[in-house]
Amino acid sequence: MAELHHECGVAAVYHLPPESEPGDGPADWHRSGDPGPSPLAPRVNKVPRPDQTSRLIPRVLLDIQNRGQLAAGMTSFDPKRPEVLSTLRGVGSVTEVFRLNREPKYQALMNQHGGAAAIGHVRYATCGPEDPNYAQPFERRHLELRKWFAFGFNGQLANYTELRDEILAAGDRHLSRETDTEILLHLFSKELSADPHCSPAELMSRVGRHLDGAYNVVFLNARGEMFAARDPLGIRPLCWAREGRMFAVASESVALANLGFRHESIRDVEPGTVVSVRNGRVEVEQFAAPPAEEDRQTAHCFFEWIYFANVASKMDDRDVYSVRKHLGEALARQEELLMDEDTIVVPVPDTAKAAADAMAYGLGVPCLEGLLRNRYVGRTFIEGGNRADKARLKYTPLPEVLAGKKVLLVEDTIVRSTTMRALIDQLRERGRAAEVHVRVACPPIVAPCFYGIDMSTVQELFAPRYLERPGEPPRELDAEVERAMADELGADSLRYLPVASIAEAVQMARTSLCQACIDRRYPTPQGRKLYQLALAPNSGDGRTYAQATQVS
Incomplete structure (x- = not known):
C-alpha cells in the first residue's frame, strides 16, 4: 500500500566504559586500558572496537529504513578529536549517504566519524524540500561541552504553529527551516542555556511542557552523555537494550535483535520515560506523568502494527x-x-x-x-x-x-x-x-x-x-x-x-x-x-x- 507514509526512525549505540568510580565520565575510557570483548561478539559477525562503535549505526538504520528513505545521517562522539561531535547527513537512502556500495569511501567515512557513541536517523517528510539542511541529526555547536549537542527526532508536533510564532514573537530570533525539528533545537538550546547541568529527565520535562503531539528523541552531547525519550502517550514506538557494555536504541526491536541483542534484553522505552547514559551508567527515569484523562493512559499508533513496522518487530509487548x-x-x-x-x-x-x-x-x-x-x-x-x-x-x-x-x-x-x-x-x-x-x-x-x-x-x-x-x-x-x-x-x-x-x-x-x-x-x-x-x-x-x- 503505497499511499501512506511514515516520517522517521531513530537509533543510538554506545559502548559503555569499564566500571568506574562515581565521578569518572565516559571521556575517561581511553585511559582505562583494554575494555575487553563486546558481550555481543558471539552473536554478530564482527563488533567494532569501542572507539568505532559508531560503525553500527548504518547497520541499525538499514533495519529501520522502512520508516524513511528521503535522508539519513549520524552524529558520533569522540573526545580525542577536535570535533568532539561529528555529524554526517545527506539526502538519499542509507546506502547512498553512507556509501555502503563503495567500500573505500564507506571506510573513510567511518574512520572520520568514528566514536564509542553515536545517534542516527532516517527521514521521510511531508513538508520541506529534499535538502541536506533538513536531514538529521541536527547539531548545535557551542564552546561549552554541555551545550554542544545533536539529536534526532521521530514524530510530529501538532502545535508547531503556536511554538513557531512564540519563538519569533520574542524578537531577535530566527528560524531558518520550516520543520518542527528546529523548534525542538531551539527549546533544547534555551533550557540548556538556562541550566546546563540539568539531568536528561529534567531537560525533557521542561521541553515537554511545551509540546503537543508525538515525539521520540535520541540526544548526544559533547560530554558523551546520551539519552532516548518517548512522549507521555507513547504514540511512536521506541526500544532499547543493554548487554554488558553495549547499549543501543532503535525505533523498532528488529534492529536491536539483528544487532545481536537477545530478545529478553530488548524492552520498550515506556511512555513519558527517558533512558540515559551518564557517567558510564544507564539510568531510566520518568519525565512526564500519564495524561490526566481518566479513560486514557497511552495512545499507541495502531498503524505501527498493521502497516509501518517490520513484521519481525515487537512493540509494547505485541508482536507485529x-x-x-x-x-x-x-x-x-x-x-x-x-x-x-x-x-x-x-x-x-x-x-x-x-x-x-x-x-x-x-x-x-x-x-x-x-x-x-x-x-x-x-x-x-x-x-x-x-x-x-x-x-x-x-x-x-x-x-x-x-x-x-x-x-x-x-x-x-x-x-x-x-x-x-x-x-x-x-x-x-x-x-x-x-x-x-x-x-x-x-x-x-x-x-x-x-x-x-x-x-x-x-x-x-x-x-x-x-x-x-x-x-x-x-x-x-x-x-x-x-x-x-x-x-x-x-x-x-x-x-x-x-x-x-x-x-x-x-x-x-x-x-x-x-x-x-x-x-x-x-x-x-x-x-x-x-x-x-x-x-x-x-x-x-x-x-x-x-x-x-x-x-x-
Missing part, C-alpha cells in the same frame, strides 16, 4: 506478525462469498501478506503471489509523479496465477484509492482475473493524522466522501456504502474490517491506542483543534494542516 495474522483471521470470519476451486487470495506486497495468509488459511483456499513487486523501483512516494503510473510500474500481475480466478485482493488500508484502482485495472487487464474482490485489513480511513503520518486532507481521503455529509453525523459503514465504494474502485465487491477489530487484534483497550484516523478521537487538545480546522469548508485542497504543522 501476530497482529496482522489476527486481522486476516477477522477478514476470514466475516467473509460471505462462496468459496470454490477458482477462488484464490492475493496479497498486495508486502505488508498485507501475513493478513492474507491467515485469511486464506481460515477460508481453506490458496494464498498465491499474483502480484509481484519490483523492488528496484523504490518507494513511489519518494519519486513523486502520478501515483497510478507508479503503481503500474511497481507491481506486475501474473496471468498464470490470476487468469480466470475469483481473486480476493487483501490490502492493508485504502487512503486515497489511486493505487487500488490501478491494481484492480492491472489484475483485470494484464492478469485476466475473472473477479476482483477487495478485502481491507483495516477500517476506513476517515480523518487526517497530526502525529507523524503523511495523511491527506479530509477532502482527499477516499472513505469520507461516502461517510461524511455536511451538517450531519457521520454515516455508519454498511453494505450499501461498501457497494458504492466497490463500484468506484472497479471491484466486484469491497469489505473493510470494523473499528473494534483493531483493538481486538492488538489486544489492547481502545483507549490505549490512537485510532483517530478511523474513529476521529484525537488524543491531544491540538489534534482535536486541527481536526475541526480540517472539517472547515475553506480548508482547501492542500494538506489541511500544512500551515499548522510542519514535520521532520
